[in-house]
Amino acid sequence: MAETTTLTDLFMDSLKDILFAERQILKALPKMARAATSTDLKTAIQSHRDQTEGQIERLEQIFASMDMAPRGKHCPAIVGILEEGQEILDEYAGSPALDAGIIASAQAVEHYEIVRYGTLATWADLLGLTDASKLLAATLAEEEKSDADLSKLAKARINTKAMAKAAA
Numbered sequence: 001m002a003e004t005t006t007l008t009d010l011f012m013d014s015l016k017d018i019l020f021a022e023r024q025i026l027k028a029l030p031k032m033a034r035a036a037t038s039t040d041l042k043t044a045i046q047s048h049r050d051q052t053e054g055q056i057e058r059l060e061q062i063f064a065s066m067d068m069a070p071r072g073k074h075c076p077a078i079v080g081i082l083e084e085g086q087e088i089l090d091e092y093a094g095s096p097a098l099d100a101g102i103i104a105s106a107q108a109v110e111h112y113e114i115v116r117y118g119t120l121a122t123w124a125d126l127l128g129l130t131d132a133s134k135l136l137a138a139t140l141a142e143e144e145k146s147d148a149d150l151s152k153l154a155k156a157r158i159n160t161k162a163m164a165k166a167a168a
């Protein structure tokens with residue numbers, strides 16, 4: 001059993017933060033998927049939504065292993081990132097640049113998650129929480145893959161499409 005340290009408190013606090021964030025993300029992704037015009041982008045966002053359910057389950061497992069209720073903690077950072085995403089949906093509805101904006105918003109979310117999970121996995125290691133560390137690393141790998149997939153989509157077509165129509 002890991003000794004309780006101030007780092008344990010910090011770890012638990014951050015775990016509550018990312019749980020809140022994941023739950024907000026789970027609600028926001030379907031709106032982004034519906035708004036996207038590219039089928040590939042819709043599919044990518046939808047599959048990340050499904051993945052997010054599993055990521056929340058992993059977090060709940062970690063809470064259970066630490067005898068903690070899976071309670072989130074309000075995270076103004078993700079609220080702000082998601083609000084900006086919603087602004088893009090509102091302001092660029094019908095624009096050829098909408099999908100490029102959605103990808104940018106989704107990547108802002110991914111990068112937030114990547115930094116949080118990276119930190120949490122490192123702290124879990126330091127605290128000797130081997131199972132938690134493995135679960136967090138698994139989610140981190142999924143977030144990194146989602147981010148890379150979004151970059152590929154943007155570079156393959158969507159950014160160009162946004163530019164071409166704007167120039168016409």
Ligand SMILES: [Fe+2]
Nearest residue numbers: 022052055113
């Ligand atoms: Fe996630």
